[in-house]
Amino acid sequence: MERIALALSIVALGVSVAAVAGRGGAPPEAVPPRPAATLTLSMVVATFSGQGVAAHRWYPTMLVVRRGDTVDLAVGNPDRYAHALELTGYNLRTGRLPPGASRSLRFVADQPGVFLFRCALPHNPATGDCTPDHDLMRGYLLVTE
Amino acid sequence: MNKAVAWTATAVSVAAIAVGLLALRPADRRPSAAVAIDLEMLITGQGGIGGPATSHLYDPQMLVARRGDTVRLRVLNQSLFSHAIEIVGLNARTKVLAGGEADEVTFTADRPGIFEYRCILPYDPAAGTCAPDHDQMIGHLVVLDAPPR
Numbered sequence: 001m002e003r004i005a006l007a008l009s010i011v012a013l014g015v016s017v018a019a020v021a022g023r024g025g026a027p028p029e030a031v032p033p034r035p036a037a038t039l040t041l042s043m044v045v046a047t048f049s050g051q052g053v054a055a056h057r058w059y060p061t062m063l064v065v066r067r068g069d070t071v072d073l074a075v076g077n078p079d080r081y082a083h084a085l086e087l088t089g090y091n092l093r094t095g096r097l098p099p100g101a102s103r104s105l106r107f108v109a110d111q112p113g114v115f116l117f118r119c120a121l122p123h124n125p126a127t128g129d130c131t132p133d134h135d136l137m138r139g140y141l142l143v144t145e
Numbered sequence: 146m147n148k149a150v151a152w153t154a155t156a157v158s159v160a161a162i163a164v165g166l167l168a169l170r171p172a173d174r175r176p177s178a179a180v181a182i183d184l185e186m187l188i189t190g191q192g193g194i195g196g197p198a199t200s201h202l203y204d205p206q207m208l209v210a211r212r213g214d215t216v217r218l219r220v221l222n223q224s225l226f227s228h229a230i231e232i233v234g235l236n237a238r239t240k241v242l243a244g245g246e247a248d249e250v251t252f253t254a255d256r257p258g259i260f261e262y263r264c265i266l267p268y269d270p271a272a273g274t275c276a277p278d279h280d281q282m283i284g285h286l287v288v289l290d291a292p293p294r
Contacts, residue, residue: 046204048187048189048204048223049223050189050190050198050223050224050225050244051222051223051224051225051244051245052245053221053223053245055187055189055204055221055223057187057204059204060205060206060207061184061204061205061208062205062207062208062209064209112177113177113180114177114180114182114211114214136185138183138184139184139205140182140184140209142209142211142289144211144289145177
């Protein structure tokens, strides 16, 4: 009986050693993670025109933050039409921004990944909501790990 | 006898904890899955009203992707002149775009680094290709390295 127990113990010890070694020799983090920061950023609706094409875009198109950062994003709409910013994945919306309006979104970027932001106000000429290029008003938030 | 059972139980528990840690560890640092980024890029200009643009720019001026992400980029030329864009080092280029034309390029950001995108159509006023600020028509794609797996 004791012999079986000893054998089992040795096998178990072997499994533990294998498990620890089997971490793939992943090196310990050489650089300590940077402390989370609060980033004050701004975004506006920019308009571009030429060759008969009027384009409306969120500017800037790409936002990059690190996981854990707090983002204080001021969203402004200097356009003649109303727009609304929606950040998918984080479930954030400014609500309708009439011409000249601005609103702040504050959130902690706690999920890493790539998140689409877009205009949440469908094009409606009768109410002055958004523009025919509504679907192209898109950009991405990257939250790095 | 009791001692033997106790030893076995201890050893088995240690093994279980070690295996458990092994299983947890990679999940902790698993990078989020590769995605497709879908954007329209503008080649546009700034200048006096009614006249030709005096300077040209791209919107977005900077693209950021993670290694492995796919970028679907539709490029629209809003400028009066013809242009064509190449992402140097990633083998992605549009056809020659006359004013008002668009083209789509798709590429996978398969290696990390900073890649320039620029106009590849030299300035030629006779042919109406590009503009005097050709050399300044540059943007950058930043490909972030994936965290260790």
